[in-house]
Amino acid sequence: MTKPLITSLAIATSLFVAGCSTLQPPLPEAAPSIPAEWPLPATTPVATDGTGTITADIGWRDFFADPRLDELVAQALANNRDLRVAVLNVERARAQYGIQRADRLPSLGAEASMTRSGGDNLDVSESYTASAGIAGFELDLFGRVHNLSQAALQRYLATDEARRSAQLSLIAEVANTWLALAADRELLSIAQATLASQEASFKLTEQRHDLGAVSGLDVSQARTVVETARSDVARFEGQVAQDRNALALLVGGPVDPSLLPDAFTPQVSGLTSLPAGLPSEVLLRRPDVLAAEYQLRAANADIGAARAAFFPSITLTGSVGSTSDELSGLFNGGNGIWSFIPQINIPIFQGGRLTSALGMATADRDIALAEYEKSIQSGFREVSDALALSRTLAEQRTAQEALVAAATRAHELSQARYDAGQDSYLILLDAQRTLYAARQSLVATQLAEQANRVTLYRVLGGGWNESGT
DSSP: OOHHHHHHHHHHHHHHHHSOOOOOOOOOOOOOOOOSBOSSOSOOSSSBOSSOOOGGGSOHHHHOOOHHHHHHHHHHHHHOHHHHHHHHHHHHHHHHHHHHHHTTSOOEEEEEEEEEEEETTEEEEEEEEEEEEEEEEEEOTTSHHHHHHHHHHHHHHHHHHHHHHHHHHHHHHHHHHHHHHHHHHHHHHHHHHHHHHHHHHHHHHHHHHHTTSSOHHHHHHHHHHHHHHHHHHHHHHHHHHHHHHHHHHHHTSOOOGGGSOSSOOSOSOOOBOOOTTOBGGGGGGSHHHHHHHHHHHHHHHHHHHHHHTTSOEEEEEEEEEEEESSGGGTTSTTOEEEEEEEEEEOOOOOTTHHHHHHHHHHHHHHHHHHHHHHHHHHHHHHHHHHHHHHHHHHHHHHHHHHHHHHHHHHHHHHHHHHHTTSSOHHHHHHHHHHHHHHHHHHHHHHHHHHHHHHHHHHHTTOSSSSSOO
16 A cells, blocks of 8 residues: 555655756856055064964964953953854854755654544544654755755854854954053053152142242142143043943953053064065955855855746655554554645746745845955955054154153253253243153054054954964
8 A cells, every 4th residue: 555655755755866956046256346465565563473374363362462361352252242142143043054954854754643523413433543754845846945955054154254253353352442451551650650740849839939939820830730630540540440341341240350451561462574465365264254255145045046936846745654443453454544645836927926036036145245345345444454554553653652752851851950940830841741741642652553453463354263273
């Protein structure tokens, strides 16, 4: 009794294996229209470890020079809630792909049932049935199910790359916040030292005023410097507290004070310069670019599924089993049953639904292509901007260091001349303000330079590995 069913299932399996085809179009080639190499000379730091290793292969533990920062990054990767959501999105996409992939294989199931019936003028009867078989399996003759599975796979891979991108951004944000905290603590220290120095100078000026050696104007001018420094101390104390709160949020919990920077160290990494002639194709390794590429592949697979919907589809349902009036005789000989129900669906008139679905899939693919090209262009701009700032910030820092040295010498000379009675207090006050502002500007420039190093490391795809390959 089961031989016809076995034969039918064998024919269906052969059709499934040998007759499956795909109507997915070739993947369009992206044309982002970017130069083959970066538009600036490769004189920037932080792009290689001195052995020719590409930035994307440099682990974040190898990039950052301070072990305290390494520990904070590790804690953030383990506890940050935004990154946890990104990881869970990957798990969800993986499960979605598993569901879609399961449609490519027959679903085997078994069931058992009992039917008991009767009536006022009818005897009570019972029947028992047990069967196993395939329900609603579609022969993928034109690749519709295969393309849907491929689209789900590509979207899962895109979600995984989005997780990598979130990790890179988190590492860079932790580093920048840590640097900002260090810079604000340095500025607070400068303000506190200036306040202490100016308070002592102000007391001395008051004493000299009491003796009639200086005017009340000198006293008022001295107080302006004191109150400016006092205001800056309060402002930087607030910024330090905000930086610590931001760091705690990124890390996902309280931060051990021993991991916080004591002072600003203007060297976030010890890496050397970008290798000359580094091609712009390294952008293709960035996780956001890879995610856009996977989305493009998924949209292209959707076109194949939309095209396959124009053609007939065949669905198979079949089962074998046994039935009996008594449970004890359910599996006795002579009680076998079978069924085979092939079903073909031929689209004839859909009111333009299939054509519109294909048009929408094609538009989605074109949108994904444009987004892919845009991600490459955006990446090229980010790297170019970071390269440009690397050179200009280095020049700015050098000039700022020279300014601090000159302002320090001018303050020393002005103080000596004032003490000797050769200059007015107004000249000394101007020298004090110039030195104070120059020291603050130097810290701000050093912070911008180090933050740009972190940015260049991130936009070139670094920060994914924990240690170098």
